[in-house]
Amino acid sequence: MLTDAACRNAKCPTDKPRARFADSGNLYLEVAASGSKRWFWKYFSGGKEKRLALGAYPTVGLKDAREGRDTARKLHEAGTDPVQARKIESATQATKSANTFEAIARELHGIKAPGWSESHAAQWLRAVEKDLFPxxxxxxxxxxxxxxxxxxxxxxxxxxxxxxxHDVREYAGQVFRYAIQTGRGRTNPAGDLIGALKPHVVRHHPALKKPEDVRRLLLALPTYTGQPTTVVALALSAMLFQRPGNMRALEWAWIDLEDAMLTLPPWAMKRRKHGKLNGPPHFVPLPLQAVAMLRNLLPLTGQGKYVFPSVRGGGRPMSDNTLNAALRSLGFDGDEMTAHGFRAMARTVMVERIPGTDPEVIEAQLAHTKSGPLGEAYDRAEYMVLRRQLMQVWADYLDQLRDGAKVIALASAKR
Structure with a gap:
């Protein structure tokens, strides 16, 4: 029988590739010429000699090796081949690993992501990794x-x-449905949670919706002491009321100053992936004031890609928080006005304060155009005239509001 000392001192003769050192009950320690040591238990099954690996020494000590031998011997005496039993156990564990929630979720993401927008695919995976996988x-x-x-x-x-x-519950439901469809799940517990979660109270982006508040902002813009490009970005955000992500990442290649038109490519729009790949661009007619601002900005940033480049360089656009930080510095906190609030500001003030405004034309300029023939109609030439009129009258309204004039009519922008 072996002892702990014998195990420690066991060496392979120099003229052999390996040597065996026997313990009791067909347990032995095999020592290779390289010095590695492994435990094996020898047994017979179907008239053939077999051996079961019990681990490496010294990770598995003499006592543990004997316990492993005894467990395997009991299996063998009960009619079960220990090697086969281990293979079945390994296969079972592999199946369990492949059928975990995480494994199935990642599999589903790999299938669905090519059809999702890049941002949604990333957000979906981030959410389940953070809030479900742990x-x-x-x-x-x-x-x-x-x-x-x-x-x-x-x-x-x-x-x-x-x-x-609520979003994560929905994502989990997609995983459970996929598991059922592929024969690895039985139920969808996410569906059972409908009504169990706290209701989500929709909080709209804070926005200035009274003319006097809008005037206060317009008067504050010239007092901004930060980067000159930032104040232009704020002024154009008020005038063009496009999404903040589009405004901060505006490219000079999208702007035609001669035709006074900003053309946002489909991939830059907030759409599903199909719309980003196959949808039409979004047209933003530029009022005279916007054209003048952009011409003045050309000497500063016109040699680069972005209209509003990052002050840190690196060929990147203005950072996400720049416009909101500028609003804070001008005295408008996050509960009063945000960069996204320019959209609600324009929609509300135009409809409520400028007579003759057509809400459908406003929605077209907000890129909220409905799909189908009605939505496509607003991109045709005759409706583009209305959109140009709308944008110019809105810019004129902002100028007059800033200067203290009365509201102006927009009869020409009726359909």
Whole structure:
């Protein structure tokens, strides 16, 4: 029989590739010429000699090796081949690993992501990695029931992210449905959580909606002491009321100053992936004031790609938070006005304060155009005339509001 000391001192003769050092009950330590040591138990099955690996020494000590031998011998005496039993166990564990919530979620993401927009695919994966994988990711999907899923989502609610909680429940539901479709799941507990989550109260982007408040902002713009490009970006945001992401990443290649037109390519728009790839561009007629601002900006940034480049360089556009930070510095906090609020500001003030404004034309300029023939009509030449008129009258209105004049009519922009 072996001892701990014998195991430590066991060496392979120099003239052999390996040597065996026997213990009791057909257990032995095999020492290779390289010095590595491994435990094996020898047994017979079907008239053939077999051996079961029990681990490497010294990770598996003498006592543990004997316990492994005894466990394997009991299996063998009960009619089970230990080597086959281990193969079955490994296959079972591999199947379980392939059928965990995380494995199936990643598989689904790999299938769906090519058809999603890049931002949605990234957001989907980020959400499940952060809010589901740490709690239910390692579990076989059949073991994730409604209470287990709810406990994970309650953590999201606990940090005050009720909208994200509802989104993650929806994402989980997609995973469970896919598991059922591929024969690896039985139920969809995400569906059972409908009504169990805290309701999400929609909070609209804060915006200035009274003419006197808009005037206050317009008068504040010249007092901005930061980068000159930032104040131009704010002024154009008020005048053109496009999404902040589009405004900060404006490219000179999209702007035709002679034709007074900004053309946002489909891939830059907030659309599903099909719309980004196959949809039409979004046209923004430029009023005279916008053309003048952009011409004045040409000497500053016209040699680069972006109209509003990052002050840090690197060929990047203005950062996400620049416009909101500028609004804060001008005295407009996040509960009063945001960069996204310019859109609601324009829509509300035009409809309520400028007689003759056609809401459908405004929606077209907001890129809220409906799909189908009605939406496409607003891109045709005759409707583009209305859109040009709308943009010019809005810019004139802002000038007159800033200067203290009365509201002006927009009869020419009626359909």
């Amino acid at each position: 709690w239910i990711g390692p579990l076989p999907i059949v073991d994730v029931d409604a209470p287990v899923l709810l406990a994970a989502i309650r953590r999201i609610e606990g940090r005050g992210s009720t909208q994200m909680a």
